[in-house]
Amino acid sequence: MKLYRLLTEDDTSAFCHKVSLALSKGWELHGSPAYGFDAAKGVMRCAQAVTKEVPGKDYDPEMKLGEQ
Incomplete structure (x- = not known):
């Protein structure tokens, strides 16, 4: 089974650390990162999709993807 996550964070080193931890x-990285302005917070935000193959598991919407 392939899992999908979209990692987001303000444009700081915290975003790089979040992606590095997932890697x-x-x-694995999926597609290109995205970058946009969050007008409500007045900051730039980053997003990166990641995927992971998890053999032998059934998908459960209650699973904590970050713990996989």
Whole structure:
């Protein structure tokens, strides 16, 4: 089964750390990152999709994707 996550964060080093942590846990980049202005907060935000193959598991909408 393939899992999907969209990682988002303000445009700070925290975003890079979030993506790096996911990569270290076996997630793979999916597509290009996105960058946009959050007018409500007045900051730029980043997004990156990641996917991960998880053999032998059934999808459950209650699963915590970050713990996979």
